[in-house]
Amino acid sequence: DTCKYTGIVEDCCCDYESIDDVNGAVLHILLQELVATPFFRYFKVKLWCDCPFWPDDGMCRLRDCSVCECPDHEFPESFKKPSLHILPKDDPVCQEGKPEATVDRTLDAKSFRGWVEIDNPWTHDDETDNGEMTYVNLQLNPERHTGYTGPSARRIWDAIYSENCPRYAFGEVCPEKKVLYKLISGMHSSISVHIAADYLLDETANQWGPNLELMHDRVVKHPDRVQNLYFTFLFILRAVTKAATYLDQAEYDSGNHAEDLKAQSLIRKLVHNPKLQAACALPFDEAEIALMDCVGCEKCRLWGKLQVLGLGTALKILFSVNDRGNPDPHLQLQRNEVIALINLLNRLSESLIYVNKMGSSVPSAKEMS
């Protein structure tokens, strides 16, 4: 049950050892710093949606059921206007019934000082449903154990796996299926690793910590799941490096000049890192994003949506940037897509570190008790 894999990652051009070296020595540190900057830590998301597949699923309306009575527009209007930098005295604070499952909507007001939402060259969002969109500080909402489990969670995963490649008739070979499956499985492994790495060990004492047994059972003892985690990491890394020129030349404007310069410099170090090995560009089909609206745990939905958007963004880049890394003139990325891409890469990078650190030290049942 060791996590140390050798050789080339299947369908990729990098070997496990090199990936671990590059990730441990450079990428992980860079990404951790990058996702903490104001530009990359705020994700715009529609957290309340009807689930189109199982309208009877009460779990879908978790936001309605939650104790939190936050204002409709948690993202203060004044922060969107360049001239108004006055902050309200009392920031909205959510009182959640189940804090581990629900999203903390408390915005980091300090970072929003001077945020200029208009003029942002990244944003070509479909503004039609903006009223229902929420800005979430990802740093305040780490992906971790939430207690979301049972038939609801299970049927989402079942549907995600079984409904890929829906365009192909039964019995036909779907060339994208293998890659699509591996990407979803890699993302699934990463979610499981994060649940295990930050687990509610004792509810009464509110004690959090790593659950090595869970990590072992859900990921480490399944070599294919670990391999798919590496594959997905390389796929996203490939997309980021392939869009290097585009990402290098983009403006990272959150209104906080010093922090924005830092984000720009970190992006440069990331995309032009000499140690970085690019993975292979592979054919792929779109994931079914609407399924994420059925995830009946708000925080899981947040990270589910972000990671699927990150996968979609990687596809967009891999199919619209030419082999020399030059941006296609038609390539346009939304700010949220870039935020999702980089945060997904960070999730995967973290997962590799956790799997290597924790995966080989699985305690016996006796030690756990």
Ligand code: FAD
């Ligand atoms: P599950 O993880 O639900 O897996 C279901 C089945 O899928 C397994 O029995 C196995 O057959 C197969 N499988 C498992 N892993 C893989 C893999 N890597 N590759 C291929 N097949 C696999 N819970 C949290 O606590 N925190 C979260 O942030 C969170 N986010 C979620 C996001 C989404 C989008 C979804 C759908 C669920 C999320 N959950 C989260 C729930 C969590 O993923 C599990 O569903 C839950 O913990 C129950 O786990 P389980 O043991 O039944 O197996």
